[in-house]
Amino acid sequence: MVKAPLTQMAVTVFEYNREKPARGLCVVRQAEVPPVLAGHVLVNVLWRPINPSDIMCLQGIYQGFRPTKLPAVPGLEGMGVIAAVGEGVSGWKEGTRVTAAPWTYAEQGYGTWQEYTQVRAEHLVAVPAEVGDHQAAQFLVNPMTAYGFLEDLQVPADEWLLHNGASSVLGRELLCMARRRGTKLINVVRRHEAVDELKALGADEVICSTDEPVAQKGGALYLYSLMGGEVVEVPGSDVLFRAVVLHGWWLNVWLASLSPQQLRAALQPLYTVGTRTQAVMGMLADGTVRPPPPRKVYHLDEAGAAVEDAQQKSAGGMGKVMLSS
Ligand SMILES: NC(=O)c1ccc[n+]([C@@H]2O[C@H](COP(=O)([O-])OP(=O)(O)OC[C@H]3O[C@@H](n4cnc5c(N)ncnc54)[C@H](OP(=O)(O)O)[C@@H]3O)[C@@H](O)[C@H]2O)c1
Missing domain, CATH: 3.90.180.10 (Medium-chain alcohol dehydrogenases, catalytic domain)
Incomplete structure (x- = not known):
């Protein structure tokens, strides 16, 4: 006691x-x-x-x-x-x-x-x-962010999510959850060693940005971190000619958008052994996310x-x- x-x-x-x-x-x-x-x-x-x-x-x-x-x-x-x-x-x-x-x-x-x-x-x-x-x-x-981000985006089965910062703790947890959901993910890292580290976690696609260019097509860009600095520059030509759209994504905003029932479903506090679940505590308990x-x-x-x-x-x-x- x-x-x-x-x-x-x-x-x-x-x-x-x-x-x-x-x-x-x-x-x-x-x-x-x-x-x-x-x-x-x-x-x-x-x-x-x-x-x-x-x-x-x-x-x-x-x-x-x-x-x-x-x-x-x-x-x-x-x-x-x-x-x-x-x-x-x-x-x-x-x-x-x-x-x-x-x-x-x-x-x-x-x-x-x-x-x-x-x-x-x-x-x-x-x-x-x-x-x-x-x-x-x-x-x-981190785990609630990875979960919330994937829930929010609902990436269609025929589209890809490309994630830079993929070697961070958050990036690795996102990778594990995306695999569990069947979301197609391209992981972008800066260090060569991180390529094998992520492949060992089950990543199918890893790009080392030190070696090759990353994005050549349009798409929606979700900013979730200020690790690259507080000022974010997006070239006007990308917005104009490649239809790049910039969004922000923050855990607090997503949590505030949930009803109490949706939040409970995301947390799954009453985990029972042997239950397969995509809720966050369940995924920590069954080892999907570590x-x-x-x-x-x-x-x-x-x-x-x-x-x-x-x-x-x-x-x-x-x-x-x-x-x-
Ligand atoms: N929006 C939200 O709601 C939310 C929620 C949780 C976390 N976050 C943010 O997510 C980020 C990662 O958090 P974490 O706890 O996973 O941190 P972490 O484990 O400390 O990850 C940091 C790693 O990210 C990589 N990195 C650093 N600067 C980078 C850059 N400019 N571009 C690409 N990669 C870079 C580095 O890995 P390498 O040395 O291997 O390149 C660095 O070691 C933080 O900025 C955090 O604030 C946001």
Whole structure:
């Protein structure tokens, strides 16, 4: 049984700053553990990955982190165990391994980079025994994005989805889900070694953009990342003569577009062994999608060093730097 203490360790940001090194923006301090609210559970967070979006939160450029006041606690995803169950909540009990979609108050500045955080009961997702802690902690940001993107696009059977950034963690998860759905996918990577890495994951088509040109036809272009920089240039001649259309795709917008029933179907929290499903937790449980083990683990009180490490360039698909409690 987990017992919530009165105070906890929390990583807080007192300012957003794109000029300062992000490590200097993380201040570890003691904070109160709030009493559990009605309709909520208090989660004792055990693991959190550091994603590119977390770094953007520290820099103040991520639209999914909009605290009304500072200091605020970052952290958009993670996993933990239920420490307390609020009034009116049924079906959940203390000690259950959980993650959430979304972490209810992360956007408002009560994220997962603290030991305890409140989650609305309807946002909880049970973690099946087949899914390890590190994998469960990476449930929301990348696997849900890969799933949502494929659901949203509904790529027709006679068309191809061409994906650059294919060697990233997100790219590899998209590949595994696309194979499961039968979506035809061309994977574009920059490093030669990544060609074999993706083929080992079952990729049929991999192009190394260092060796050959990628796109010569028109099509719809979906921008889902700012890894290439905040300014995106699309040649006017491509728009005019090749009918290239530019869209943006963001997990938060897609999640907000779902009814509660559609969201439940996507999450499938009540996974039963042996069930074939395309829902996200089911695909983690049956091994279709395997978020990688951590590249390095830091304790929460070393958040600054962990952030600095996460910002170092590493080859695509390497595991995340993770924060433990
Ligand atoms: N829109 C959304 O809702 C959403 C949701 C989740 C993630 N994302 C974004 O998706 C991206 C990948 O996330 P992740 O967690 O998978 O990151 P990751 O595992 O850290 O992947 C980074 C890898 O992507 C490759 N890469 C970096 N810059 C690139 C560029 N300009 N062009 C092509 N490839 C590049 C590099 O691989 P190589 O060294 O092998 O080339 C790099 O190692 C991030 O930008 C993240 O913010 C967006």
